[in-house]
Amino acid sequence: MSDILEVKGLSFRYPDSTRRAVADFDLSVPQGEIVVLAGPSGCGKSTLLRAVNGLVPHMYSGEYGGEVKVGGVAVKDSSMRDLAQRVGFLFQNPENQIFMFTVERDVAFGLENLGVPREEMRTRVDEAMRLLDISDLAQRAPHELSDGQKQRVALAGVLAMRPQLVILDEPTSLLDPKTAAELVALVARLRRELGTTFVVVEHRLDLLVKVADRLVVMNEGRKVMEGTPRDVLFRDEAESYGVAVPAITQVQKMLAKDRLVPTSGLMTPAELAAAVGGGSR
Amino acid sequence: MMWLSGGFVFRRGTSRYHRLDPRVKLLISVLMFVTTLIVRSLYELAFVLAFMVAVAAVATVLRRVLRTMMLTALFSAFIFAVNFIVTGNLEMSLLYSLRFVAIVVSTSLFFITTSPDELEQVMKTFRLPRDVVFAFVTAVRFIPVMLLDTIQIMDAQKSRGLELEKGNIFRRVRNMIPILIPLVVNSVVRSGELAEAMESRAYGAVPQPTSLVEYRSSLADKAVAAAAVVTFALVAYSFYYVLPVHFP
Structure with a gap:
């Protein structure tokens, strides 16, 4: 399949900074993949995400080098109007991206802005709400929703615009463990049902590695590691870049030293238990 | 009031x-x-x-x-x-x-x-500019959020020893400063995030936006x-x- 997102040698420096936030960054993401982006705070993840949906350079100006293409079209030469339809962006705090007084009107917000006719808008809003299981909340006000529900409403508003690529910026950081697990399951389901591509910045890797195809680690604006989550997390450097290596991987690494389990490839809890001769199969 | x-x-x-x-x-x-x-x-x-x-x-x-x-x-x-x-x-x-x-x-x-x-x-209906209407909508929409924000800041400052109910009227007004500064800072940060989210959802893309709900x-x-x-x-x-x- 063709690459929905191509980043070639991207560099960006904010006007009042001496250091480049993103430096010589390359990334290609094929349609339908889930890519996880990890790295310490201030490593340039946020800037990279904003360069993908066009906030950089359209809203934040600065020294821009290299190229970002979404669906084969350069972000730099596209309008925000155009980009809003192709790239969905779910921000970290759902509260600050819900604008209207009722859920259904907020889901429709982007479509209203684009001037989509009412009948089509109705269909797309209902479809998005059904997809995220929030149809029964349609008439609720934002302050009557839980954090998990707000997250779903915000995501519904993004999906109603039918983007090819969806960016999630630390989507589980404000959620409790159960709701976070539900969100990750939802991402996997949307990829399966709609073929949507996801680029996710996340610290809670234990949840996401199960559904992610690729893990990219950033440090000081550069890409320092890339591969399947199984490979990347098993490498010792991962920890040095501040990546939260899941407990199961750490256990496997300890056991691997004594050659009790394979020395490569990340295992699930069940696989690990089976490898050491325990667990129920 | x-x-x-x-x-x-x-x-x-x-x-x-x-x-x-x-x-x-x-x-x-x-x-x-x-x-x-x-x-x-x-x-x-x-x-x-x-x-x-x-x-x-x-x-x-x-x-x-x-x-x-x-x-x-x-x-x-x-x-x-x-x-x-x-x-x-x-x-x-x-x-x-x-x-x-x-x-x-x-x-x-x-x-x-x-x-x-x-x-x-x-x-x-009164044909007010879209930006004016939207500013009003956002202001009302964030009243409960700001209220919650204020309560949290007050609790935080009280737990660090701020005594809001003490002193004469001038003292009490001055006591509000440690509440107001974080509140204003929070709001400025929030408005930045709102602007990003608005851009990302095509705010202002067409001069005449449509509306999901029709009032007749x-x-x-x-x-x-x-x-x-x-x-x-x-x-x-x-x-x-x-x-x-x-x-x-």
């Missing part, structure tokens, strides 16, 4: 009055407001107040409106006192103080039965609006030409 806010906060209702076209509700409130201003005697004013109570009953907000009336009356005792001291005219002083109550109630009836969503619709006046809405105008005309006419005037 808490008594005022209580009389102006919308709560969801299902009465026929709630379901009226918001523009008709605005018309009724404006007409009641104007009637209050042209009233010339206590009898007329009593009639206007009784009419408002009847509307409140239809809108199933009678208890809230009566509460607002009582609380406003307490405040307008001040208006009465000043008027009476200056003019010595009992009836006129009563009229002016009760008129204030009627003005508050007529406005309150509109706000407590009209959702922010409907308010937005009314603003659109039904025949009943038009009938109520017509009835309101006719009632107003009859009342105004009788005030000036039929009923006796009690003081110049």
Whole structure:
């Protein structure tokens, strides 16, 4: 399949900074993949995400080098109007991206802005709400929703615009463990049902590695590691870049030293238990 | 000013009055407001107040409106006192103080039965620029959020030893500074995030955005609006030409 997102040698420096936030960054993401982006705070993840949906350079100006293409079209030469339809962006705090007084009107917000006719808008809003299981909340006000529900409403508003690529910026950081697990399951389901591509910045890797195809680690604006989550997390450097290596991987690494389990490839809890001769199969 | 806010906060209702076209509700409130201003005697004013109570009953907000009336009356005792001291005219002083109550109630009836969503619709009817309407929508939308923010900041500062209720009035005002600064900073950060989210959802992409919900006046809405105008005309006419005037 063709690459929905191509980043070639991207560099960006904010006007009042001496250091480049993103430096010589390359990334290609094929349609339908889930890519996880990890790295310490201030490593340039946020800037990279904003360069993908066009906030950089359209809203934040600065020294821009290299190229970002979404669906084969350069972000730099596209309008925000155009980009809003192709790239969905779910921000970290759902509260600050819900604008209207009722859920259904907020889901429709982007479509209203684009001037989509009412009948089509109705269909797309209902479809998005059904997809995220929030149809029964349609008439609720934002302050009557839980954090998990707000997250779903915000995501519904993004999906109603039918983007090819969806960016999630630390989507589980404000959620409790159960709701976070539900969100990750939802991402996997949307990829399966709609073929949507996801680029996710996340610290809670234990949840996401199960559904992610690729893990990219950033440090000081550069890409320092890339591969399947199984490979990347098993490498010792991962920890040095501040990546939260899941407990199961750490256990496997300890056991691997004594050659009790394979020395490569990340295992699930069940696989690990089976490898050491325990667990129920 | 808490008594005022209580009389102006919308709560969801299902009465026929709630379901009226918001523009008709605005018309009724404006007409009641104007009637209050042209009233010339206590009898007329009593009639206007009784009419408002009847509307409140239809809108199933009678208890809230009566509460607002009582609380406003307490405040307008001040208006009465000043008027009476200056003019010595009992009836006129009563009229002016009760008129204030009627003005508050007529406005309150509109706000407590009209959702922010409907308010937005009314603003659109007046063809206000999209940015103005949206600024209003956002301001109202974030009232509960900011309120929660304020409570959290107050708790945080109190737990670090800030004593809000201590000292004289100047001291108390100064005590609010550690609450206001984080609140303003939070709001600035929030507005930055809002701007990003707005851009990402194509705000301002086309000059004429469409709307998911269509507000159309039904025949009943038009009938109520017509009835309101006719009632107003009859009342105004009788005030000036039929009923006796009690003081110049």
